[in-house]
Amino acid sequence: MVALAKREAPPTPAAVVAEVVTLPMPATRRRPGTAARLVGYGRAGAERALPPVLCLAILIGAWELLCSQPGSSLPPPSLVVAKTWELITDPFFDRGGLEKGLFWHLIASLQRVGIGFTMAAAAGIALGVLIGQSTIAMRGLDPLFQVLRTIPPLAWLPLSLAAFRDKDPSAIFVIFITAIWPIIINTAVGIRNIPADYRNVARVIRLSPVEYFLKIMLPASVPYMFTGLKIGVGLSWLAIVAAEMLIGGVGIGFFIWDAWNSSLIPDIIIALIYVGIVGFFLDRAITLLGRFISHGTSAN
Secondary structure, three states: OOOOOOOOOOOOHHHOOOOOOOOOOOOOOOOOOHHHHHHHHHHHHHHHHHHHHHHHHHHHHHHHHHHOOOOOOOOOHHHHHHHOHHHHHOOOOEOOOOOEOHHHHHHHHHHHHHHHHHHHHHHHHHHHHHHHHOHHHHHHHHHHHHHHOOOOHHHHHHHHHHHHOOHHHHHHHHHHHHHHHHHHHHHHHHHHOOOHHHHHHHHHOOOOHHHHHHHHHHHHHHHHHHHHHHHHHHHHHHHHHHHHHHHOOOOHHHHHHHHHHOOOHHHHHHHHHHHHHHHHHHHHHHHHHHHHHHOOOOOO
16 A cells, blocks of 8 residues: 655645734824924014114114214204104194194095095996906097096196085095006906906806806906005005195195195104005005905915
8 A cells, every 4th residue: 555645735824924014103293382383483573574674773873874964954863753752642632723643634634545546446447347348448448548647646636626626525536536547457457368268168157247257357357456456555645645735634745735834844754754654554455455355366
């Protein structure tokens, strides 16, 4: 009897030993603590604030040095602060008539600018949309607008005084006619630069005119519109100061002119600083509004 050789049976799946490989855990970033975040915010704020503060300090130092020399026709900043301390510390005084603090003069000017600029924005955007959408309207109105916008703002003041016979409507008209041109031009450029693909999609899905304006035209042209609005509000603030020098009454322009007639140069300098600060905040307000409406795509 022949003995059969024993075959080894193949290993069963249970007998196979799998080697487990341990993968390294990804490193987790630890969130910085409150102190570290505050330090980061402080560093970022210092990087933004330090350059303008340094430039301002250099400017004031140079001004003090140059205007402290004998025979200087302008006062140094130390003398300006000393002479106008009441205007700086109490801008709200009101002694009746035209003897008011700078706050009341600025408020009167801002009210005129607010009314005139709002009217210019509404009319300018409407005309800009019309010109941007219609070739016929552009050919008919654009040459007229190009002629009118070259007329200096104060040249309109005698005509507005003759028409309205009152200083406030006359000043508001000057603001309106000054601010409207950049709004019209920039809005029209924005409308004409809407991509053709957007127009084609609107035709395919058959948007109504209102839907086309709200969903296609407005989002695509808002950055251009707000560029015009920023230019317009800056020109409005410039024009009202000049107009108020001529029309009189309460207003920052009249305050500057009255201070000149009284040889109060420090008062003029303080008023100019206030004018610049208010103009800066007007510009920032339009910028923030544009970012909010356009979700961050508006011009800075």
